[in-house]
Amino acid sequence: MAALFTAEFQWLWTIVLGLALFFPVRSLIWSLAVRRAIKKEGGVTDEQRLILKKRAAMTSILLCFVFAYFYTASLFTN
Numbered sequence: 001m002a003a004l005f006t007a008e009f010q011w012l013w014t015i016v017l018g019l020a021l022f023f024p025v026r027s028l029i030w031s032l033a034v035r036r037a038i039k040k041e042g043g044v045t046d047e048q049r050l051i052l053k054k055r056a057a058m059t060s061i062l063l064c065f066v067f068a069y070f071y072t073a074s075l076f077t078n
Helices: 007-041 046-076
Strands: none
Touching: 007 046
């Protein structure tokens, strides 16, 4: 079990941390985008909400993966 916490498994921990962060970050980005669209346009349709959710998902994938990579890299380089 202790072998899992070595630098050899850095990619595993990067993926695990990225997945753990994905859903809350996507929800946060999506809610901020919807609020901005409502404030700007006065209302948002269901189709626009779906488009904004897809954009939020792509943004959060990139953001979470980059953060998880650098975080695990800093943990395992000692």
